[in-house]
Amino acid sequence: MERTLVNEISGKPGEKVLIKGRAMVVRKLGGLSFVVVQDRSGSIQVVFEKDSGIKVGDAVEITGEVKKDERAKGSFEIAGEKAEVIANNVEDLPFDLARNELNLTVDNLYDFRPLSLRHPKIQAIFKIYDLLLKGYEEVMREEGFTEIKTPKILEAATEGGANFFQIKYFDKKAYLAQSPQFYKQIMAGVFERVFEIGTAFRAEPHFTTRHVNEYTSLDAEIAFIKDFYDVCRILNKVLGKIFRKVGEEGAEYLKLYNTQMPEVPEEIPYVKLADIKKIIEKKYNYKISEGTDIDPEGERLAGRYAKEEFNSDFIFLTHYPWSDKPFYTMPSPENPEETCGFDLLLRGMEIVTGSQRIHLYKMLMENMKRKGVKPDGMEFYLNIFKFAMPPHGGWGMGSERLVQQILRLKSVKEAVLFPRDVKRLSP
């Protein structure tokens, strides 16, 4: 007998079917036994008139008859006839998979990760994550971007220095890429619009709810721009399309978190960083310390301001100071102490960093000199600006932070299948 998927069952009322999946809930009531079975397409309740022998967590094959029942979730259930356990739990599960909430301690959540991921509420995080990737892949192509894959092993730790992981590469030293920055810029000179979904490695010794040491970055680079607002506008459009798709296709997962996708405004409001600092001090009586561009509390309050003032979950903070941005960031034409660099906040947390880049060789050399950056190991990148690089800019977006902010998760680690931090390298 051929297998029927759960999402095909509504087309087979009265038929005998074979389903396969995992038993997520097992209940007994009167003489009846109820088993909720989940497969890759959904879940359905099977009712047996005697004990089915199935335990929570088992992988099962069940044959039975499809019954229409308006009280059932999805309006159908199966009258179970034969049940076979094809794989069972040799030991007791360390938690009850059938409970609505897992309520594990943070350590247990990650120590038992291969099992805790089976819980529907945790599955939902990674279904939203899957839809986010799908959205980015589809929408970026709709907008004329070519997908690229750039190297993660680098000869030199060039983009900052201290926060690179070092590798033993045969008889040499090498480094893990913090971002595809140099390569995506080069590729914007080839395909005009490029995007990459790739691993980023950050050797930052952080212990926060917003950092992990390995994450998946959604990058983009765009040539033939007029200014950095072009980059922001394309990002705005892309996010709008993605969020609509995820909202439609992910409704059932969002519901488990009692939330909906944040609305992406037609035009996300812009505020200069220098201005938001004044606003925050005046309105919320919070002063960001000198020499800091913005801190997490500042971001939170900027998000609050966006909501109160513009009814927006998003806000662009623009014109980051020259002293805080990397050497390749285009200085602001109006004020050389500021740059064409921006962050995008979602619900008071930075989810995107972007900028217009310097595309003129001479300007780049001068900016490096002013910053005291040495060209060693970057020649392949710097030379490209001798060869007709059009004006360009782009962004890097943290995929896991997006999911964290959408589902209002306490830590970004909850949005990583197997998170890596200073102390955690396993599972």
Add this chain to the structure above:
Amino acid sequence: MERTLVNEISGKPGEKVLIKGRAMVVRKLGGLSFVVVQDRSGSIQVVFEKDSGIKVGDAVEITGEVKKDERAKGSFEIAGEKAEVIANNVEDLPFDLARNELNLTVDNLYDFRPLSLRHPKIQAIFKIYDLLLKGYEEVMREEGFTEIKTPKILEAATEGGANFFQIKYFDKKAYLAQSPQFYKQIMAGVFERVFEIGTAFRAEPHFTTRHVNEYTSLDAEIAFIKDFYDVCRILNKVLGKIFRKVGEEGAEYLKLYNTQMPEVPEEIPYVKLADIKKIIEKKYNYKISEGTDIDPEGERLAGRYAKEEFNSDFIFLTHYPWSDKPFYTMPSPENPEETCGFDLLLRGMEIVTGSQRIHLYKMLMENMKRKGVKPDGMEFYLNIFKFAMPPHGGWGMGSERLVQQILRLKSVKEAVLFPRDVKRLSP
């Protein structure tokens, strides 16, 4: 004036338009000057009645009138009025971008990579690559797979040992993942069908045309299979759909290589590895040395046999010997010296490795013992088999090798934007 993309020009005959892009060809003939401009959507010829001042490789903005001209590529050209060079080459390009073939030495091809990638024939490789990624992303979802991202930094070098790159991870040692093997198996226990597009790192000191030390692997894992043929059948279907899409959407790029997509048979032929070795020896008088599963020449001849016997560019080689496969490979139920492991060859080169995995804890422990594999550092993975893992299997496919074989490139490195080998870490 708003920019018009090249692929929008056919809708604007007689109109004045502004185009932006790179000058790929510049020719003078009589008093006329011809400039082929490429943007992200295509290329078009612009005709000026005097010297435009544009040089090959420049980034330009041109205004002019759209003219229908049946002799022109795409049936349209632009009568150029105003030309502005927005970025030019400060030094001479190291090769002529306008020539049909670059004909660079291998070293120059990669040393000048940021520039050689701008050549249309090299661009075409990465347009096919982009379409391949697009195909995998779309088709895997159509087939019910969830996209996952698994960690590339591992606590232990567990899947073989010698070929791992070592990292300094804060005050610990760590390793770069060779494949997502353990994680995708765990995730098949969560979502039944999962796929990953991710970086794989191999510290193999190879100097061949078929190896790189960093590549992009197209992985999949499938639960609730009957046997490994289920895995092969799904792979067969997925490849068929992808290759059709790439053939349709990539026709212009394939044409530059005088080729078409290989046809994926409805059912790719299967031959047991032990049998193909006998066939190769008998038919082609080539003996694969004892103790080797198959070598590159053997693969080439297996590909020749597939073509001659089945008129197929593809062939599955199955039942790889137990002694050559990793400990997690399901032994063959008929012959314990063989496994449920297979390779898929395209035009005589391995592009996929796959197998059914052992899903029973006891069997896995016994197999490890027989192989002398220690459990240290793998506990998180091994323990999952105590918890109702359904029968499952999957594959890893080399994305760059696929493109190499499709376009018949001499080396897999030609299909990597910025390849990494023992000697090359830059650009």
